[in-house]
Amino acid sequence: MTKTVVILGAGSGFGFAIAQAFGQQGKHVVLAARHEDALQHMTAQLRAADISADWLVADATNSQSTADLFRQVVQHFGVPETFVYNVADTQLDRPRDTPATHIAQAFDVNVLGAIRTTRQFLDLADTDIPRNILITGGGAALNPVKATTTLSLTKAALRSYAYSLADELADTAVYVGLITIQGISGTSDAMQPANVAQAYLQAVADRNQIELRYPAGEQNESEFSALKAVMNDPDRLQTFLQEHPGVNAFLQQHPEFLAD
Template identity: 30%
Template sequence: MILDRFRIDGQVAVVTGAGRGLGAAIAVAFAEAGADVVIAARTEDQLDEVAERVAAVGRQAHAVPADLRDPDATAALAAVAVEEFDRLDIVVNNVGGALPSPLLDTTPAALSEAFGFNVANAHALVRAAVPLMLDSAGGGSIVNITSAMGRLPGRAFAAYGTAKAALAHYTRLAAADLSPRVRVNAIAPGAILTSALEVVAGNAAMRAELEDKTPLHTLGEPEDIAAAALYLASPAGKYITGKVLEVDGGLITPNLAIPLPDL
């Protein structure tokens, strides 16, 4: 049965930024497909809610409240997976972000911070996870969450877009180094209905603009990204590595312009 290829029964995944939004949806999807999960984020109450959803489908979640801006805290999640569940098969680097800012207001420190949070942080977990994947499971799969803004030019996204573009290419480079036993892929979401988009999507005019400028004329849902993550992490995606899957409604230009004046 082709659907069996999407099962990850008995596997163990680490999902960062899993208290809400994309990370929560991915963690629950993995549980529905048969995996136990280590979930990490800053807010313990949110993690507890996700853990309850995981338990409701018959799997286990180990919640780790942590400030994942700290690469050491992020890297430590790999060992937690093995300590709690005796193996590690899948890593999802979902935590990240950076606030929009005009280019000339973006300091070198802000650019460095964005790179650290989005790229160096993911690398810290990859370095910690891969030896444990090889020892406990013989291999594994890594999924990095980038962004459509890592390839689309839009004003005010110098820090965020540059960092996400770097994470996309890091994905390709890591895949080359870690083949054939560890696959590394990425997902580049477009406008997804998470709390991060509430301010925009809650405004009727702005939401209409987002939808109108998206070829599919709708916004994405967290489950759209979760389905893509499951595909890449499961045996269904076993012949894929070093690729960035664009789950963005068909975007070829940004679908919401930040109104910055010309110089």
């Protein structure tokens, strides 16, 4: 029977690329997110590439919604082999003027959603059955700066949870892997979603590292600080934008970055 991979937070960037990568390995992929139209479009793209794919609407902040997601997956495809938590509130903000309500909302999305859904996934079967939990982390957890206040603190909390969960499950057949993405989507060859997705395949192939940093190694500077330095250097900016078209997309999605 074909093994199923459930990707919660299946957007057009990393989520789609992760689905494509697992699908190319012969896995059945189930894309889950809040927006039905986008899910239908991505699923059609995968099927056109001869990848076995389905979609289900689910909201990571609603425990009943995600419980229904797993119930439907088990009903139609059996207990999934791999669960990917790829949901994130990536809005940028500053430490002194961010409303507490926004911080609470981001914490619900970035941390509590992962806690609720990984527990639901674990409850689907005994822990002596080999399965995988993959959590998308971020370099902001390691190198916080003023522009990434809430993103950094929530990704740091998510990282802590992933390590704790991995420790608890260390003597079981369930693998927990944290993929710490140290960059901004599309801003370099390494950060093209298709290349980032390979880290998820490596994680489940090796099953021996709690945390995989992509690109590999430690970075002593936030990717946001590096981008800000380029944005403040007119001599470098035009060439940089030509070489990294993904930056324009990032800036359009995060106009608050330029206002910092």
